[in-house]
Amino acid sequence: MSSYPRIARFRSVDELRSHLATLDAPIPLDDAPRSAADGSPLARPLVLGDRTVGNRWCIHPMEGWDGSPEGAPTEILLRRWRHFGSSGAKLIWGGEAVSVLNEGRANPNQLSAPACGRAGFAALLAEVKTAHLATFGRDDDLVVALQLTHSGRFSKPVATGRVPRIAYHHPVLDARHGVNPDDASCVLTDADVERLIDAYVTAAKDAAAAGFDMVDLKACHGYLVHEFLSARRRPGPWGGDFAGRTRLLATLIERVRAECPQLLIGVRLSLFDIVPWHMVDGRGEPFPFTGSLPYDCGFGVDEMNPLAYDLAEPIALLRKLRDLGVCAVNLTAGSPYTVPHMQRPAAFPPSDGYPPPEDPLIGVWRQIDACRKAKEAVPELVMVGSGYTYLQEYVVHAAQATVARGWIDSVGLGRMVLSYPELPADALAGTPLVRGSLCRTFSDCTTAPRHGLRSGCYPLDAYYKALPEAAEVKAIKARMGS
Template sequence: MKISVIGGGPGGLYFSILAKKMMPDAVIDVYERNKADDAFGFGVVFSDETLSEFLTRDPRSYELIRSRFAYWDDLDVARNGQKVRITGNGFCGCSRKTLLNLLQQRCQEENVGLHFEHNVTDLSKFHDSDVIVACDGINSAIRDNLSADFGTKIELQRNKFVWLGSTRPLDAFTYWFRTTPYGTFVAHSYQYEKGMSTWIFECSPETWEKAGFETENEETTVEKITSIFAEELDGHKLITNRSHWRQFPAITNEKWHKNNIVLLGDAKATAHYSIGSGTKLAMECAIALADSIAANQQNISAAFELYDKKRRQRVEMIQHAATVSLDWFEHMDRHAQHPFMQFAFGVMTRAKKVTYENLALRDKSFTDKVRTEFLKNQNITNSDIPAAFTPFSLRGMTLQNRIAMAPMEQYSAKNGVVSNWHLVHYGSRAVSGCGLIFTEAVAVSDSARITSGCPMISSEEQLNAWKEITNFVHQNSRAKIAIQLGHAGRRANSAFPWENPKTTNQVPLVSASPIRYDENSTVPKELDDSEMEKIISDFANAAKNADKAGFDMIELQAHHGFLLASFLSPLTNKRSDEYGGPVENRLKFPLKIFAAIHDNFPNEKPISVRISASDWSEGGIVEVDVIAIAQAFKNAGADIISVSTGFTVSEQNLATGRMWQTPFSDAVRNSVNIPTITAGGITDIDQINTILLNGRADIVALGRPFLLDPGFVRSAQAYESVTPDDIPDQYFAGISHLYPLKKSERREKEAMKKALKPESHKKQNK
């Protein structure tokens, strides 16, 4: 087999080493455009986990790398002179030039051909190659020439960054944040060999422009950055190496191969440097590619398919984590307002891969500091209480904890009247310790219902049925209960989830504009002024009845493509009158609805508004509009914003995952300075504590976890060894079973995490 590798970076070299070891008879040649000792950038980073993989695959290259790297267990977060150290992180730094030279040495030891100063743009000279590995970097000529076949997508990210070196010694990977009159800067820094460290400086484009930087003026860049980070550099100089300001290119490819050509490294996929996975990604993919080809030497197409199968999901997961991490850095100014320990915790948990419990296993002293600061700012003296079980107040309502049950349709009302099913559904979660119960969407009129099984609160019978539920909640628990008032708009007439989508009871549909929701729905009528006034009146009456029924709070439904959401999104609001166009106009009708509720609900009771912060569809709502919407509702008197996303249109591309909507809640909370509720992909108490402690929300709502686990909160309390005083007498004996069980489960879980932690590769002093 003849394999031609175009590009002599870490990925291409490591692939060649492994492939040659597994296929000794193969002829493998590497063609690199630069000289053997050229290297751009300064250091590269590997985790203990990655080093363990290198050890198992090629012990010789592992030992070569290990003999030359700088290792650290510690990570520092510093901001304007304050600093905290987090131990137990396990990383190593190595000079990129050294890494390349060591891998070149291994290639020569395995008889891989190395050809330098070969800039390959034409593949015709490789017509006799069985495999061509295109790993020629971010600016891959091979990929660009075949971009239509690969489905290449390159998106430049917002932030500006520049890669520099310094003689400043460092004993820990350090994030240095510095607040300036221009905005916030960060330096990602680590030592990669004695006397040399990498410093990547990053800021928003607005900050960069205000500071007067120039893209290719290295002299001005060094002068200005040295001035900004004088304290951090401690008299040491900055070193340039083609150090021009850039924007990070996020690269994806729908296909990784065409005929006998396969992509590897940055040519295939990039991951933002803030999670330290660029070189790791290339070398781990090199392992998978070598394995796949070795296992399918007679069928290269099958080899490439196996390579894709082995790595596609993992690569996309790393890229997603990198995108979430980058988003945090793109909004540094927003996070800089946080107290220092919360800020540092936010840095550590920004990509959602690391949680409070993960960090506590690494460095409990750090997580104790984070929790202590949080509790102090809440005026709570009990330093052992987890964040989830701290009280939270809105107007005259105080929640016993910050865990809420999200609105979930039950489709069980008869003629809009709730039944014993609802009494048990809401009552069981209340007596099981939930801090706040949200009802399913309660329609303000018959035509406003999502389905024929959705409840209302218009008639005396409907009101009294709800009152029976609120009475039970208040008499048998400390939970508070909120009613979500809404109008389904063009999403009315929906079938029950277990029915054929077309079997619906037809009522006339209305919306902001005459655009149907999906192929199974009819075209709605565009609301006129008189119809709007009728709906405003319906909401006002519903608010009055909500108070009479004993609800502690109202939430206004303005999300997921329902009526008010259809006014807020540019995808569904195409009006040319005063209610369409710019976001200020799109807000007018929803704000009138809010005013009607506000005027007809007691001042001591809070009001929430649930909005969609993303439509997950091209041309949908943008962050600046979301911030304007949240600010407008705050100005109108909203006490808290529940931040959801999606379902505005049926043609959407959701990017879900654990805690997937928290960045949107973060944006609203920390831009508008209003409390928020978050939900979505949240499954355990560790995630809840993490969200609260890093300042992304004030209340965490769970939906599906509560459906089959009404006692979720009690289990979480037992897991955290929190013994509440609101357990009903009838259930109190259960403590003797649940608490030892959860204590044992937690002990086993922590032991497993410790056992699975990668072995440290730190060189021991002899």
């Protein structure tokens, strides 16, 4: 657990503001939540391509490691999608990551596009729309996307272990994740890349046929398309310079636009990164890097100080995405496998993490501030922000303030929706938030799947609390001493 003050300790907005001032983390906070009737900026519509989204709340893709062994939807998975639909958010960004190939699944129960097909995708969409229509009486202002991915070096399509597929050999991540640096067979060939592009297009066609409004071409969190953005060490057309490293993402966009013109295209992008961290003597520390400067294995990283970010290339990419016809980007940071404290600020680390090396509020501010800079640089591109869940009681205060200032267009919720899916609806209705349902960043939703269990909010969701896995998660955390 964190030694930093917990959010629940702050009894007023002013108390939290005072603490933020000591951190030099000026997260903007409204004095109080405002309902839609009271003119909340979160109730404003948002133009997305040729659609209009009914409000400024967004639901991030949230996987449960709970599809069938073949990669098709199950009842517990569909339950989560129903919650997305009844959340009150009008932009459902991707639902959850769907691997375009069976080999690219991050776990043996991840959804797979070949297994789902049009029928499986249609079932997912029906759950969202039916729940939304039943709860709110209309769905003409609801936009639903499907996130398409390949897990790359984190692929684990079978329970026996990872089967990595990588863009290039990484000097830190190879050793950390069991990749033999001399094994060329796990590096995608140029022909493999071409086949991968075809698989994305096939999945996008099925999503369009099923009725989805948008596809998200996932380029974040260390997965394959994101890894290509840092592939300076890869020879040939898919690596090297900026044009080569962004070619895969650009080609995916061009192919999907050409073959699925009715689909909006979004990109979930890790806006910046830093050198990987790990646990050392009970605390988090960066891997040694002073002998590896300039650091050439990151995207959005300061090459001479890889503990800091550099937005020059990410902003250039955002401009390129805008020019390619991408309608929106969902901005996040880093990877949960390498820098969880930066990617997902939390009081309690997951089992494969480390205690937070900074007050998690600094991590929240880092993402908000980077998104602000990106929005200022490319104002024409719709942008969704991440990292707000750690604010807990004050998530609405911050969401209102950042949207009102034009720092971000829409605020996304991820972990929060596992414990409190109705938060957007409650906020817009002017209903006081249910404090007992607020995500407290216990990280059980990450610890469970790291041990082969289904992901969910075991502490706060009564459904998950009653599952047999709840006792296993509790035992794992006891062994961790958390």
